[in-house]
Amino acid sequence: MTATTIVGQDAAAPPRGGGRIKYHRWIFHIAAALVAILFLAPIFWVVAAGFRLPSEALQPLPPWPTEGFSFDSYVRLENYGQSILHYTMNSAIVSVGTALLTIGVAVPAGYSFSRYHFPLKGLVFVLILSTIMIPFQSILTPLFLLLAKMGLQNTLLGLILIYTTLQLPFSVFMMRNAFDAVPKEIEEAARIDGVKGIRMLVQVMGRLVLPGIVTVGLFAFLNAWNEFLAALVLLTDQDKFTLPVLMTAVRYGRYGSVDWGAVQAGVTIMMIPCLILFLILQRSYIRGLTAGAVK
Amino acid sequence: MPAQTDISDSILEVPPPRRRRRRDWTGLLYVAPALVLVAVFFLIPLGMSIWMSFHAWPLIGVPRWIGLDNYARLWGDTSFWSALVFTIQYTIAATVGLLGVAFVLALMVQGEGRAIAFYRTAYFLPVVTGFASASLLWAWLSNVDAGLFSPLAQDLGMTDGRVNILATFTPAFWSVTIMVIWKMAGFYMVIIMSGLQAIPTDYQEAARIDGASWGQRFRWITLPLIRRPFALALILAVAGSMLAFDQFYIILNGGPQNQTVTVVYRIFNESFVSFRLGYGAALSVVLLVILLVLSVVQLWLLRDKGDQS
Numbered sequence: 001m002t003a004t005t006i007v008g009q010d011a012a013a014p015p016r017g018g019g020r021i022k023y024h025r026w027i028f029h030i031a032a033a034l035v036a037i038l039f040l041a042p043i044f045w046v047v048a049a050g051f052r053l054p055s056e057a058l059q060p061l062p063p064w065p066t067e068g069f070s071f072d073s074y075v076r077l078e079n080y081g082q083s084i085l086h087y088t089m090n091s092a093i094v095s096v097g098t099a100l101l102t103i104g105v106a107v108p109a110g111y112s113f114s115r116y117h118f119p120l121k122g123l124v125f126v127l128i129l130s131t132i133m134i135p136f137q138s139i140l141t142p143l144f145l146l147l148a149k150m151g152l153q154n155t156l157l158g159l160i161l162i163y164t165t166l167q168l169p170f171s172v173f174m175m176r177n178a179f180d181a182v183p184k185e186i187e188e189a190a191r192i193d194g195v196k197g198i199r200m201l202v203q204v205m206g207r208l209v210l211p212g213i214v215t216v217g218l219f220a221f222l223n224a225w226n227e228f229l230a231a232l233v234l235l236t237d238q239d240k241f242t243l244p245v246l247m248t249a250v251r252y253g254r255y256g257s258v259d260w261g262a263v264q265a266g267v268t269i270m271m272i273p274c275l276i277l278f279l280i281l282q283r284s285y286i287r288g289l290t291a292g293a294v295k
Numbered sequence: 296m297p298a299q300t301d302i303s304d305s306i307l308e309v310p311p312p313r314r315r316r317r318r319d320w321t322g323l324l325y326v327a328p329a330l331v332l333v334a335v336f337f338l339i340p341l342g343m344s345i346w347m348s349f350h351a352w353p354l355i356g357v358p359r360w361i362g363l364d365n366y367a368r369l370w371g372d373t374s375f376w377s378a379l380v381f382t383i384q385y386t387i388a389a390t391v392g393l394l395g396v397a398f399v400l401a402l403m404v405q406g407e408g409r410a411i412a413f414y415r416t417a418y419f420l421p422v423v424t425g426f427a428s429a430s431l432l433w434a435w436l437s438n439v440d441a442g443l444f445s446p447l448a449q450d451l452g453m454t455d456g457r458v459n460i461l462a463t464f465t466p467a468f469w470s471v472t473i474m475v476i477w478k479m480a481g482f483y484m485v486i487i488m489s490g491l492q493a494i495p496t497d498y499q500e501a502a503r504i505d506g507a508s509w510g511q512r513f514r515w516i517t518l519p520l521i522r523r524p525f526a527l528a529l530i531l532a533v534a535g536s537m538l539a540f541d542q543f544y545i546i547l548n549g550g551p552q553n554q555t556v557t558v559v560y561r562i563f564n565e566s567f568v569s570f571r572l573g574y575g576a577a578l579s580v581v582l583l584v585i586l587l588v589l590s591v592v593q594l595w596l597l598r599d600k601g602d603q604s
Contacts (some may be wrong), residue, residue: 035400058441118320141562144566165337220424270428271432290489
């Protein structure tokens with residue numbers, strides 16, 4: 001695909017470009033493609049290596065299957081605690097839960113900051129946003145005690161609540177801006193039609209700020225899916241482990257030996273959803289990134 | 296009918312005071328869930344962190360007020376200071392590496408076209424994989440027996456026999472730093488690229504017509520105009536590196552000889568391995584202050600001089 005686009009570009013270039021410019025362009029594309037291979041290679045290796053036969057897995061090179069395809073590494077992953085499906089479900093529950101709760105909390109908050117007036121509005125907005133300045137690692141110790149007091153220690157719900165709180169400064173800011181971009185006239189027209197309150201938010205405004213909602217949900221999902229430290233500290237019951245915590249246990253091995261095939265399979269399971277989501281929702285992702293950068 | 300009163304309200308344009316007050320409450324109601332979450336899971340723990348740091352606070356048993364003893368102990372705690380020195384060393388290496396690589400990548404992908412879009416996506420892809428996955432992947436690649444780097448170096452004749460790169464400090468440190476650059480360079484690339492793309496092409500054109508070389512245009516047009524996104528990238532890279540934990544825990548387990556224990560790792564050990572929660576909280580407060588000071592200093596150093604005059 002790249003080869004054709006390179007040719008396409010050359011064809012589009014001014015015909016009188018001269019040999020030297022064309023030569024430079026080729027050097028650029030070769031260098032850029034090599035760098036691309038460098039960045040993609042580790043991802044390719046780990047996915048490919050996970051499908052090697054057990055006999056091949058003992059030799060380091062090459063890191064891809066040569067004598068046939070095997071799901072053996074994935075099957076061995078079943079032997080760690082509950083099945084790998086169980087831990088994938090834990091991760092999925094935490095990530096989807098965080099995404100939904102973040103949307104549920106940030107959308108009304110963003111709507112309110114954009115359209116309503118209430119006492120101390122400015123202060124509340126700054127308060128929510130300023131939490132981004134404080135690293136959550138520095139409040140992890142009391143969080144551990146607080147969750148225990150609330151009976152949320154070792155629960156996925158506790159993790160969801162914390163992850164949602166960490167998403168709020170970005171998400172509220174994002175949604176406030178999304179609502180700000182909607183012309184007031186649309187709301188006025190709907191109000192004259194008799195739409196009000198929560199129906200206004202869900203039926204009229206919801207559709208107009210959908211891109212913002214997708215961005216907020218995407219970041220919440222990915223950050224929750226990949227978070228490690230809080231999950232490691234707050235989940236001590238192995239049944240509740242999310243994928244990163246489980247796979248770290250696998251990486252340290254049992255009885256002094258590490259099953260690297262299982263690690264490769266686990267890393268693949270952890271990476272694939274992120275890669276697919278990103279490739280599908282690339283626009284939403286970059287929008288979130290640059291919106292955060294403006295701040 | 297509610298619809299009718301609404302219409303008459305907007306036509307007459309006399310908002311009665313009761314209605315106004317109700318709207319006040321609606322606004323607050325919509326913000327309430329966010330406010331409750333931030334209060335319960337952020338502000339209270341933040342206050343508790345400071346409160347706990349004045350106590351000897353075991354996991355089981357009664358906390359005891361000890362005033363500034365934790366901070367006094369911290370002053371003489373060499374393992375904390377060596378963790379801080381190591382974290383700063385890592386932050387410098389990672390930040391310089393990340394911003395340097397990101398800058399070159401940003402220059403490469405600032406143009407348009409399908410090939411460029413493909414490169415951009417390729418460079419960015421590791422960013423979305425998460426630190427835990429990337430660290431596990433790197434732990435395998437760096438492993439002496441089953442990995443890739445050591446056997447490859449041996450097969451290529453670069454080393455005599457297998458060298459365990461995770462067994463000594465210098466190669467282990469650089470292996471992790473290179474992993475972080477591989478994983479995060481795409482992120483900073485996008486930030487710097489958005490700055491490059493915001494430079495009006497007229498500026499470059501005008502300078503080119505005036506006979507400015509590529510180097511001159513880069514020095515006098517590009518660099519000053521991407522100051523702001525560059526400052527943002529710098530602050531994010533420094534803050535992110537100062538808080539590093541996952542990669543050193545997963546790849547190196549703090550080794551070799553506990554030489555790669557970062558500040559967050561130290562807090563983790565203190566609070567959740569030794570269960571000295573009060574001391575862990577004191578370390579957290581110090582980390583928090585260090586980061587806030589760093590952010591302020593960086594913002595001040597990289598402030599827009601145009602705003603001053």
